[in-house]
Each structure stands twice: as structure tokens, then as C-alpha cells.
Amino acid sequence: MNKCELCELRDYTQRYCQFVYPFKFTILDCDSCDTPMAVLGEHRATATEAEKRLMVEVLAALARDKWGPEGFFIDDVMRQIPDHCHVHARRRWRRS
Ligand SMILES: [Zn+2]
Numbered sequence: 123m124n125k126c127e128l129c130e131l132r133d134y135t136q137r138y139c140q141f142v143y144p145f146k147f148t149i150l151d152c153d154s155c156d157t158p159m160a161v162l163g164e165h166r167a168t169a170t171e172a173e174k175r176l177m178v179e180v181l182a183a184l185a186r187d188k189w190g191p192e193g194f195f196i197d198d199v200m201r202q203i204p205d206h207c208h209v210h211a212r213r214r215w216r217r218s
């Protein structure tokens with residue numbers, strides 16, 4: 123069994139919510155980026171369409187609340203841990 127740091131989510135960052143149904147995923151602040159991310163509850167690289175949709179939906183709702191509808195974007199590039207599905211919400215800085 124492969125394990126990575128996303129399998130063992132540490133407790134010292136802000137946790138927003140934890141889903142158990144219809145599948146497991148957690149939303150918490152990313153340790154290295156300091157921005158909210160959704161992490162699949164299982165160690166695999168890709169989520170199904172339906173899983174991805176729900177994770178992004180919940181993450182976006184949270185980011186919208188934090189930064190407003192135009193204030194963020196969803197980043198599903200997995201740079202540091204490519205084999206465990208996760209999605210970041212990142213702050214969008216607008217030049218005025
Ligand atoms: Zn993992």
C-alpha cells in the first residue's frame with residue numbers, strides 16, 4: 123500500500139469539512155501553499171468525473187465565501203504529489 127502525506131492529513135492546518143458520503147474527501151488548508159484544497163480520501167491519482175465535480179463544487183463554495191466569486195480559481199494541477207488526487211483553490215489577484 124502506498125502512503126503519502128495526503129493520506130495522513132496532519133492536523134495543524136485549518137480544516138473546513140470532511141465528507142464521508144457519497145465518498146470520502148476532506149477540505150483543508152494546504153500545508154505548503156497555505157490555501158484551501160480538497161483531498162480525496164483514497165490514495166489514487168484520479169477521481170471519477172462525479173467525484174471531481176463534487177470536490178470542486180464544495181471547494182469553490184468555500185473559496186467564494188472567502189474571496190468572492192471572482193477572487194479565486196480552481197487549480198487541479200498536482201505538482202508535488204502527482205499520485206494522490208487533490209485540487210487547490212487559489213487566490214486570484216486582480217490588477218486594478
Ligand atoms: Zn496518498
Ligand SMILES: [Zn+2]
Nearest residue numbers: 152153154155
Ligand atoms: Zn498546496
